[in-house]
Amino acid sequence: MLRPNPKTMIYLDHAATSWPKPPEVMRAMAGFLESAGGNPGRSGHRLSIAAGRIVYEAREAVAGLLHAPDPLRVIFTQNATHALNIALHGLLSPGDRVVTSGMEHNAVMRPLRALEKRGVAVVVVPTAPDGTLNPVDFARAVMLGTRLVALNHASNVVGTIAPAAEVAQIAHAAGALLLIDAAQTAGVMPLDMQAMGIDLLAFTGHKGLHGPPGSGGLVLGEGVDAAQIRPLLQGGTGSRSEYEEQPEFLPDKFESGTPNGVGIAGLGAGIQWVMARGMEAIRAHEVALTRRLVAGLSEIPGVRLYGLADPQRRTAVVSFTVEGWRVSTIGLRLDEEHGVLCRVGLHCAPAAHRTIGTFPEGTVRFAPGPLTTLNEIDAVVDAVKQVVQS
Numbered sequence: 001m002l003r004p005n006p007k008t009m010i011y012l013d014h015a016a017t018s019w020p021k022p023p024e025v026m027r028a029m030a031g032f033l034e035s036a037g038g039n040p041g042r043s044g045h046r047l048s049i050a051a052g053r054i055v056y057e058a059r060e061a062v063a064g065l066l067h068a069p070d071p072l073r074v075i076f077t078q079n080a081t082h083a084l085n086i087a088l089h090g091l092l093s094p095g096d097r098v099v100t101s102g103m104e105h106n107a108v109m110r111p112l113r114a115l116e117k118r119g120v121a122v123v124v125v126p127t128a129p130d131g132t133l134n135p136v137d138f139a140r141a142v143m144l145g146t147r148l149v150a151l152n153h154a155s156n157v158v159g160t161i162a163p164a165a166e167v168a169q170i171a172h173a174a175g176a177l178l179l180i181d182a183a184q185t186a187g188v189m190p191l192d193m194q195a196m197g198i199d200l201l202a203f204t205g206h207k208g209l210h211g212p213p214g215s216g217g218l219v220l221g222e223g224v225d226a227a228q229i230r231p232l233l234q235g236g237t238g239s240r241s242e243y244e245e246q247p248e249f250l251p252d253k254f255e256s257g258t259p260n261g262v263g264i265a266g267l268g269a270g271i272q273w274v275m276a277r278g279m280e281a282i283r284a285h286e287v288a289l290t291r292r293l294v295a296g297l298s299e300i301p302g303v304r305l306y307g308l309a310d311p312q313r314r315t316a317v318v319s320f321t322v323e324g325w326r327v328s329t330i331g332l333r334l335d336e337e338h339g340v341l342c343r344v345g346l347h348c349a350p351a352a353h354r355t356i357g358t359f360p361e362g363t364v365r366f367a368p369g370p371l372t373t374l375n376e377i378d379a380v381v382d383a384v385k386q387v388v389q390s
């Protein structure tokens with residue numbers, strides 16, 4: 001298979017998964033297999049201890065980046081979907097009420113629709129077509145006996161950032177917990193889960209944290225009693241092997257089975273890479289890219305952009321349609337004729353597309369990353385011009 005060359009293409013699909021991964025990430029993953037290949041937390045020999053150390057260092061890196069109260073409250077999972085499922089299925093029982101927004105990904109909506117069939121009341125608070133949420137509407141919906149508020153921190157369709165800290169106050173005033181889906185914000189913008197009052201935070205490793213697929217996690221805030229969350233899986237943890245019951249302590253309660261040590265090693269290196277570049281610097285660069293992209297695309301006749309105009313209130317995720325054009329045709333021609341790689345369609349978020357008015361066709365979505373340059377953005381705008389004016 002031909003090795004893809006980043007110099008001959010422009011990769012604008014970081015909201016799906018980041019690419020190319022930093023060389024440090026690949027080195028850390030190979031290093032895990034080469035020099036720390038034991039089963040972490042299981043055996044007492046040196047390779048197991050070395051593996052356990054790498055996993056714990058990654059836990060510390062996650063806790064540091066997201067300001068978690070304790071590395072042991074970081075539960076490693078396969079991805080954000082897995083983390084969200086632990087939180088939703090683990091916390092909600094028939095008769096409970098959960099409030100969410102009209103901008104959610106199916107990683108939230110599908111578990112919620114399944115829970116609804118089992119007697120959980122699911123309330124979806126509509127947002128404005130630009131993805132903004134009205135805190136008054138939200139407060140009204142949360143007031144009445146809500147157990148959990150589940151909220152997308154930033155839309156994977158239009159990038160609109162939700163006021164998580166404000167929603168945390170609303171949730172707590174109503175006695176509810178707040179679960180934040182940070183799939184699109186971890187590693188993309190500064191996040192302090194304690195200062196923001198986030199109770200449960202689901203993240204993925206393979207997007208803004210520049211780790212490999214198969215890595216992610218759920219972080220529990222200090223106020224969350226793990227005893228109230230049922231684990232999705234039970235099994236071996238390497239701890240308390242004398243008991244046939246699942247341990248209750250963290251993170252073991254939710255980490256049954258051999259962990260993805262290779263992936264976790266890569267995730268830890270990805271977080272180190274993000275921290276070395278600086279969270280504020282990454283965010284500032286992506287704001288500049290978004291500004292340039294929105295300005296350039298909005299000058300092309302027939303282009304309709306979705307989401308907020310202000311790049312400070314969104315992530316670098318820009319969706320658009322072009323009058324008279326199928327989004328799939330635009331995506332294909334950008335790839336084949338201009339080497340621009342993006343994602344078209346519904347982005348696993350039909351609810352968000354219904355909200356912005358693009359269901360069922362969807363949009364073309366551009367999602368640059370920290371290494372995308374302003375020159376590349378100009379080239380991409382030019383490519384869109386050439387495609388839709390041909």
Ligand SMILES: Cc1ncc(COP(=O)(O)O)c(C=O)c1O
Nearest residue numbers: 079080081105107156181183204
């Ligand atoms: C907002 C949002 N939530 C959840 C997910 C699911 O992430 P993962 O595929 O890593 O489980 C995604 C990924 O596209 C997302 O954008």
